[in-house]
Amino acid sequence: MPCSSSAASGSGPYGRRSLWRDSDFRRLWVGQTASQLGEHTSLVVLPLFAVLTLHADAGQLGALRAVGQAPILLLSLLAGAWVDRWRTRTLMVLTDAGRALALGAAAVAGVLGCLGLPALFAVAFAVGALSVFFDVAYQASLVRLVERDQLVRGNSALEGSRSAAQIGGPALGGTLVSALSAPVAAASSAVFFALSFLSIRRIARRESLPDCSARPARVWRRIHEGLRFVARDTSLRTVCLASAAFQFSFAAVMTAYLLFLPRELHLSGTAMGLVLAATGPGALLGSLLAARLPSRFGHGIVLVSAAAIGDGVFLSVPALHGSGAVTVLALLAVNFVFGTLGQLVNVTVMAVRQTVTPNGMQGRVAATINFVGLGLTPLGSLLGGFLAETWGTRTSLLTAAAGMLLSPLLMALSPLARLGRTLPSPTVTAGQ
Template sequence: MKASDPPPPSLWRDADFRRLWIGQTASHLGAQAGQVILPLIAVVALSADTQQIGVLRAVQQAPILLLSLFVGAWVDRRRSRNVMVLADFGRTVVLAVVPVAYLLGILDIPLLVLVAFLVGALTVYFDVAYQTSLVRLVSRGRLAQGNSALEGSRSAAQIAGPALGGALVSLLTAPVAIVASAFFFTLSFLSIRRIRRPEPMPAPAVRQARVGRQIRQGLRLIVRDALLRAVGISSALFQFSFAALMTVYLLFLPRTLHLSGAAVGLVLAAMGPGALVGSLLSARLPKRYGYGVVLVSAAVLADGVMLGVPALRGSSTGTIAALMAVNFLFGVFSQLVDVIVVTVRQAVTPISIQGRVVATINFVGMGLTPLGSLLGGCLAGALGLRTSLLLTAVTLALSPLFMALSPLARLGRDLPGTVGEPDG
């Protein structure tokens, strides 16, 4: 679509897109609520100690690193909607085991850990499939609008899901509260399976290729294509730096600024509404000013606002208000970056390899997160929290600096074309 052409009609008029949006939103609500409810079941119903809670939390996240590359290749062999439906159905069944086991008196920590791992694994399948489904459902010219809506609801779920999970545990017994997550997965299953628009089956050559070969194809495409390579490197730099920053930040707020737990929660919650605003802006600004300009500018602004945090002192109302403003702005600009990066990645990646590209970029980004957290902890112990927070905030500039020097900065108001697939 040319920049002078009239904008495409709203996706909200598309019944199939609405079904995808409802399903994706419900799925994220269920996943976010479950991440809170499962550990609370361990604490409240099973009297788990801190080490057991640590293991449970680690097991919830482990499938991202263990399965992402395989899942990316697996999803590319199948219709993405079928994968989402099966993942939702599987999570519903697995979570239903918890209240049943509790009523039978056989619920224990090992069973809860197994449930957490299986739910985490099925969530990886759903997330990779949902990130490939939009490009199979709408035209390239409507990707920005679609991603704006989907990422906005994802941000809302990240705010509402944990709060809903905590509230349900307070109202109900913890093992019964997990039924809420199962309900949301069921709603997602019912909505996505009602999508009517045909989704072609991947070509036989894709379905019959060896998984290892397909994984290498995904890696090779990212390495060879300048835009995808820039997306992968900038995402990895951000995840590494952000993990280091948040490790120090979560210590800085209570120990240096002496904020209460409620105040810390209020400060962090401000990021959510900012992300919603960023999602709305992401559907408009790139078409007006160009994808590259908006992407780099938003990345610089998102990282720049964090540089002011180390200068704050005390726990006054003014300090809390300033921190909320910083987190709100960070949410706005970082969400702009996220939506634009996802849209560009979808536009340049061939449909047949979308899953592998998504999974590879997620794998690289999440793979560096533990190293970033370790760096943040080491800096905090060696240099003190305030100095470490400043240094980790400065490291956030690595991602926008790389973007500014990469082909991403030169993107105009039209989405780039699809790159060729790598040779087998």
């Protein structure tokens, strides 16, 4: 149901109570956990199906990943405008239902023997498009449910659930594709989205939103307001640029990485799933650290140091050879460190963004940062595939990993690096 006539107050129903004592927050957390598990399973299932079963080459794998990421560029800004106009619960349950249906259809097509690359491209695009709306909606939903001084703890809990999904998703996806079949793996992802649908639809609190009974053209004006707000705020502008640099390079890294593991190191599908899943325990630790370290040492120093070390650790991967125990352990260590520090950066950045943004701008600011930060990922995936074909996976992986270091450099040269233990209040702007 669209917007109501009263503005969001920004005061959640929890007061000073523990978040876990409120049933609505628990339902959001359970639903988001299931949704993230479905998403992380599908992100591994589709590429591994293409590489191991359909024998996709580097260019085809890069194109498949680019198709799944293209909705970020195409739909993020529209998603932000819609999230600020609609109840987040409505958008989340609709996107969960859509992703369950898309992956369920892929499972049926696989059983019938007609799940080829064109079908994978279609499913990847559909899941990616719906995930754009879900991701913006759940971030805005948290702000409407909790007090601002609870955002770090709330984000820590939600990002911790995403970490749990990173633990189970890649391992489950890789194991199911390798041991059983792609249809079974796709069906498992569909089940997770269905569970998320059932949990989130039970959230009882009725959201109050700003009045938005406006003409369709007003949507584009609201998108412009979000872009302008982010462009004028130095911290948010830096977050956009640093995120864009990281995500572009990381997309290229992952395309080369998914080729490097089976073709250069000769890892099995199960071993690949376990290696990729190592980011999960690290991310879980990073979520716990994010609830403590910024308030103790300062948000700026935590952001810059964690980003520099976490991104730099990937430079060691191209030096590995063979599929022995030492190589696997080294990959597990790399992914664990990357997951820990990367999640520490993610949670801290999200707290900064949510704290400095007025309630009526939350959806549009989140979408603008997603648009700028993640919009170049399809190009990064294509570049990773091109470099792997041209230079080989080892050289392309090293080059792309070096590019990730531009992100901490941008943060170090910005006011983000000087943020202290407490964060500034939001700037009220017109047109919220």
